[in-house]
Amino acid sequence: CQQPSSLPTAWPLSTPVDRPLLLQGPHSCVDDVCVYSDPAFGNGLSVVTTAANADFLGDRLRLPLAGNIISPTPFYESYIIGKGIGLVANATIRRGERLMVHTPTLLVHWPTHAKEETQNDTEWLYKMALEKLPAPSRNVFSQQMHIGGSGVRANIETNCFRFFLDGGHDESTGHLGCFPSAARLNHDCEPNLHYTITDGIQSIVAVRDISPGEELSISYVDLMLPSTERKARLHDWGFECGCRLCKDLKKEKEADARLEEIARLKTMLDTGDAAISLETGHRLVALYREQPGLGLYIGQQAYTRAALICGLFADEECAVDYARKAVEALHLELGAVVAASSQDVLSMERLAASPKTHWAWGLLKDRDRSKDKERTV
Numbered sequence: 252c253q254q255p256s257s258l259p260t261a262w263p264l265s266t267p268v269d270r271p272l273l274l275q276g277p278h279s280c281v282d283d284v285c286v287y288s289d290p291a292f293g294n295g296l297s298v299v300t301t302a303a304n305a306d307f308l309g310d311r312l313r314l315p316l317a318g319n320i321i322s323p324t325p326f327y328e329s330y331i332i333g334k335g336i337g338l339v340a341n342a343t344i345r346r347g348e349r350l351m352v353h354t355p356t357l358l359v360h361w362p363t364h365a366k367e368e369t370q371n372d373t374e375w376l377y378k379m380a381l382e383k384l385p386a387p388s389r390n391v392f393s394q395q396m397h398i399g400g401s402g403v404r405a406n407i408e409t410n411c412f413r414f415f416l417d418g419g420h421d422e423s424t425g426h427l428g429c430f431p432s433a434a435r436l437n438h439d440c441e442p443n444l445h446y447t448i449t450d451g452i453q454s455i456v457a458v459r460d461i462s463p464g465e466e467l468s469i470s471y472v473d474l475m476l477p478s479t480e481r482k483a484r485l486h487d488w489g490f491e492c493g494c495r496l497c498k499d500l501k502k503e504k505e506a507d508a509r510l511e512e513i514a515r516l517k518t519m520l521d522t523g524d525a526a527i528s529l530e531t532g533h534r535l536v537a538l539y540r541e542q543p544g545l546g547l548y549i550g551q552q553a554y555t556r557a558a559l560i561c562g563l564f565a566d567e568e569c570a571v572d573y574a575r576k577a578v579e580a581l582h583l584e585l586g587a588v589v590a591a592s593s594q595d596v597l598s599m600e601r602l603a604a605s606p607k608t609h610w611a612w613g614l615l616k617d618r619d620r621s622k623d624k625e626r627t628v
């Protein structure tokens with residue numbers, strides 16, 4: 252791993268001005284992928300992508316009006332033993348607080364990046380793209396840690412975030428987005444932060460209260476994966492995870508057992524298993540609550556399902572309670588922009604406000620009663 256020679260003295264914050272993206276170019280191309288740039292957008296932006304994606308970005312990408320929401324930032328950079336640089340809280344940070352909202356400085360087209368045979372061409376394009384960035388942003392980028400080589404490709408793979416410009420429907424809109432401030436966040440299997448990327452803007456929120464002195468962390472991998480799979484993926488990042496969960500074998504075994512039970516309950520729900528009862532929803536929520544890392548997904552994967560089960564069995568109190576919790580958690584998980592048009596959020600808001608008029612209301616009520624009868628016979 253390469254250590255930066257000096258720490259950046261200032262945070263590369265987005266300027267809080269509402270300005271559209273004005274991409275210049277194409278500057279340099281290999282086949283249908285070219286470099287485009289707007290050095291005055293945020294901290295400067297260079298893009299290596301197709302003409303169609305460049306057009307899409309021009310239409311959609313806007314600077315977030317508030318820039319970085321909290322200023323001065325409630326965290327600082329520090330060397331962390333065994334991890335390189337990390338970010339540490341210097342104030343109490345509350346669940347739901349947004350710590351960073353920013354545009355990328357470099358965006359590269361994922362399907363092109365992933366092709367083995369064009370690696371030399373893409374490296375050349377990446378260098379051209381960096382040339383177009385303002386010097387401070389170029390310096391911050393090149394000082395980032397990179398593992399597996401000294402080139403721009405290795406830097407991108409160590410630090411940048413994969414997402415889809417269209418939200419995930421079309422592979423050809425896949426990109427790696429490089430957000431320099433977020434590149435200092437280390438991994439934890441029980442992270443205290445969660446990020447979303449919508450229309451190219453990354454938003455990072457606290458998923459629980461964080462005390463001064465605590466290291467800030469995100470997860471680099473899907474936390475629904477069992478520990479062996481998580482560790483294998485983190486190994487590709489060049490490190491063995493030493494987080495609290497991975498260090499404690501007993502805890503890790505319990506966590507894996509929970510993941511297996513969650514998978515079993517979800518299959519029951521997805522297949523409409525006859526054994527589903529109110530208890531299935533309560534148990535699902537309990538499993539997510541017992542495992543702190545899974546709090547990142549509790550809205551979509553547990554509260555929403557549990558609220559619907561309560562609705563199906565016509566239990567008003569629990570339907571309203573879970574639906575309210577689902578709405579709050581979904582805003583954290585999806586980010587404000589996606590949550591505003593999410594069908595899940597809409598459905599949960601309806602269930603919370605008027606459970607008896609929700610489509611799910613009472614559909615399994617009779618089944619529950621017939622089960623009770625069976626039990627008393």
Ligand SMILES: C[S@@+](CC[C@H](N)C(=O)[O-])C[C@H]1O[C@@H](n2cnc3c(N)ncnc32)[C@H](O)[C@@H]1O
Pocket residue numbers: 252333334335336337395396398409410434435436437438439488489490491492493494
């Ligand atoms: C995106 S960078 C994170 C910031 C980095 N520590 C730095 O100094 O710039 C990713 C790299 O940080 C290191 N890293 C991240 N999380 C770690 C962890 N939990 N334990 C050990 N190293 C970690 C790994 O070398 C990884 O490839």
